[in-house]
Amino acid sequence: MTQSETPILELRGVTKSFQGVTAVSNLTLAVRPGRVLCLLGENGAGKSTVIKMLTGVERPTSGEMRIDGAVSTFESPRDARDRGIATVYQEVGTLPLMSVARNFVLAAEPQKGRGLFRRLDLETAGRLAVERLKELGISRVTNGSQLVGTMSGGERQALAIARALHFGARLLVLDEPTAALGVRESATVLRLIERVRNSGVAVVFITHNAYHAHSVGDDFVILRRGETLDAFHRGDKQVGEIIELMAGGAELQSLLSQSEKQAMQS
Amino acid sequence: MRRLIHRPEAGGAISALLVFAFFAILAGHNGFLSLLGTAYWLDTASELGIIAIPVGMLMIGGEFDLSVGAVVGATSMIVAICSGSYELPGWLGFSLAVVFGAGVGLANGLIVVKTKLPSFIVTLSTMLMVTGSILGVSIGLTGSSSISAIPNDFLGVLVAFKWHEFHISILYWVLFGAAAIYVMERTSFGNWVYATGGNVVTARLAGVPTDRVKVILFILSSLGAVLVGTIETYAFQNGSITLGAQYVFSGIAACVIGGVLLTGGYGSLLGTAFGATTYGIVSLGVFFLGWNADLTELFIGALLLLAVISNNRLRTFALGR
Numbered sequence: 001m002t003q004s005e006t007p008i009l010e011l012r013g014v015t016k017s018f019q020g021v022t023a024v025s026n027l028t029l030a031v032r033p034g035r036v037l038c039l040l041g042e043n044g045a046g047k048s049t050v051i052k053m054l055t056g057v058e059r060p061t062s063g064e065m066r067i068d069g070a071v072s073t074f075e076s077p078r079d080a081r082d083r084g085i086a087t088v089y090q091e092v093g094t095l096p097l098m099s100v101a102r103n104f105v106l107a108a109e110p111q112k113g114r115g116l117f118r119r120l121d122l123e124t125a126g127r128l129a130v131e132r133l134k135e136l137g138i139s140r141v142t143n144g145s146q147l148v149g150t151m152s153g154g155e156r157q158a159l160a161i162a163r164a165l166h167f168g169a170r171l172l173v174l175d176e177p178t179a180a181l182g183v184r185e186s187a188t189v190l191r192l193i194e195r196v197r198n199s200g201v202a203v204v205f206i207t208h209n210a211y212h213a214h215s216v217g218d219d220f221v222i223l224r225r226g227e228t229l230d231a232f233h234r235g236d237k238q239v240g241e242i243i244e245l246m247a248g249g250a251e252l253q254s255l256l257s258q259s260e261k262q263a264m265q266s
Numbered sequence: 267m268r269r270l271i272h273r274p275e276a277g278g279a280i281s282a283l284l285v286f287a288f289f290a291i292l293a294g295h296n297g298f299l300s301l302l303g304t305a306y307w308l309d310t311a312s313e314l315g316i317i318a319i320p321v322g323m324l325m326i327g328g329e330f331d332l333s334v335g336a337v338v339g340a341t342s343m344i345v346a347i348c349s350g351s352y353e354l355p356g357w358l359g360f361s362l363a364v365v366f367g368a369g370v371g372l373a374n375g376l377i378v379v380k381t382k383l384p385s386f387i388v389t390l391s392t393m394l395m396v397t398g399s400i401l402g403v404s405i406g407l408t409g410s411s412s413i414s415a416i417p418n419d420f421l422g423v424l425v426a427f428k429w430h431e432f433h434i435s436i437l438y439w440v441l442f443g444a445a446a447i448y449v450m451e452r453t454s455f456g457n458w459v460y461a462t463g464g465n466v467v468t469a470r471l472a473g474v475p476t477d478r479v480k481v482i483l484f485i486l487s488s489l490g491a492v493l494v495g496t497i498e499t500y501a502f503q504n505g506s507i508t509l510g511a512q513y514v515f516s517g518i519a520a521c522v523i524g525g526v527l528l529t530g531g532y533g534s535l536l537g538t539a540f541g542a543t544t545y546g547i548v549s550l551g552v553f554f555l556g557w558n559a560d561l562t563e564l565f566i567g568a569l570l571l572l573a574v575i576s577n578n579r580l581r582t583f584a585l586g587r
Contacts, residue, residue: 081473087471089471092465092467092468092471093468094468095460095461095464095465095468095469095531096464096585097460097464097527097531097532097581097585098457098460098461098464098531102457102460102461105457106457106458106461106469106472106473106474107454107458107461107469107472107473107474108473109454109457111454118453119448119452119453120452120453120454120456120457122452147585149585150585
């Protein structure tokens with residue numbers, strides 16, 4: 001693997017505490033262009049605190065943050081967005097009762113005409129949205145005036161991702177993008193992540209599903225109660241080992257039946 | 267056909283057509299279909315319609331304004347006290363009312379976005395405060411809560427103008443309605459209003475200045491009330507604090523009958539116009555039939571209930587599920 005390229009975002013020995021309670025301690029990670037960093041952990045592992053630091057909502061209590069190789073921090077979520085860091089939320093990523101075109105350009109609407117006749121260019125918005133969706137492998141959406149509520153969960157995620165990429169995102173933070181989806185829809189989202197990665201964009205994929213992480217991840221960081229349990233790369237570990245790590249190794253082992261243990265080792 | 271039924275204004279158009287047909291058959295020979303009858307229901311529809319335009323925008327943006335009725339009454343008193351009691355030019359009273367209305371709207375908007383309280387409660391409070399304070403001022407200055415107001419300058423003439431019984435408010439309704447539809451459907455601001463009402467968190471994350479959108483909508487809502495308050499005061503040549511009390515709920519009813527969702531984020535101002543038309547037709551239809559005027563409320567109430575039920579169904583239908 002190539003580690004030569006400068007990471008877009010890097011945390012070195014970062015700790016974040018809230019009023020004396022440590023949420024994340026001594027975390028080191030690097031997000032590189034064209035790679036998927038999987039952040040794994042059960043509930044309460046500190047994943048959301050990491051997202052908040054990566055997207056400018058919170059600043060580290062101690063440790064070093066590097067943006068494009070230079071020591072820096074984000075002033076605000078807006079600052080992070082302006083520097084190409086985009087977060088895609090599953091629940092609130094799109095507006096179901098508005099059209100694909102209107103969702104796609106929201107808050108950055110293309111205009112046509114001048115002066116008093118300056119108005120929304122919905123044709124351009126619709127065309128752009130359909131094109132960008134096609135690039136992400138979503139071809140079922142052909143009309144920009146279609147309501148987003150008529151699309152599947154995976155397609156909606158694609159729309160939110162397409163929107164972020166169109167407006168200049170270099171690093172996508174995907175917060176549990178497969179959590180509420182069925183098997184087929186999850187596969188759609190995982191394929192999306194691959195396509196985005198292959199186009200040279202950096203992806204932070206937050207999940208508690210080891211299978212999903214294992215299928216698309218390049219780099220892995222496993223968190224447990226704020227501590228980094230392990231960090232490794234694609235091919236270093238098998239799914240079973242990852243699950244074991246996440247759940248707490250020995251604790252889980254003692255609960256497993258013999259056949260389950262064999263299944264995990266194979 | 268399927269595309270037409272998918273449009274948010276479909277329900278409003280259908281209800282306007284149905285009530286029109288109903289009263290055309292029952293009250294057609296009583297004068298409902300005459301030029302005069304048409305003018306009467308259009309006048310009623312236009313005044314409610316002007317109120318309902320910004321109220322509809324606000325509802326699409328996800329908020330309510332119960333204070334519009336009080337602002338109509340307050341405007342009426344301000345205009346009447348200025349031009350009636352103090353014999354000042356009408357434009358001065360109107361300007362004062364505009365400043366007052368914009369202030370009420372600004373206060374409503376700021377309180378709602380800063381406290382994050384439901385606008386239902388916030389505007390219920392401001393409604394009472396507006397009525398109470400203007401009544402106090404009026405009694406203090408003139409000793410009365412009902413003052414005559416005769417048009418005394420170009421403004422008074424401009425808003426009281428009539429052709430046969432067709433009131434100039436119909437023209438304002440069409441003009442402001444068209445402008446508002448354009449803003450909602452063809453400008454960024456309109457897109458932001460729909461997004462803010464659809465999901466305020468999503469809109470904010472996308473970069474929409476949702477607080478500013480809401481404050482502007484509250485101000486527009488009050489200004490619509492100021493315009494109607496001025497028109498009605500000069501039309502009746504009388505200022506009254508109770509003028510406009512019916513708009514508290516009829517404005518919202520017109521929007522809902524016109525297909526605006528109570529939860530915001532969906533609807534159309536064309537539909538809202540159909541809702542106001544429905545209201546106008548029903549109230550004058552009942553009058554021409556010689557029925558008790560209270561039956562208007564019964565009709566509107568039933569239509570409202572039907573509208574809320576069918577709106578939910580139409581929306582599910584629009585989403586193809």
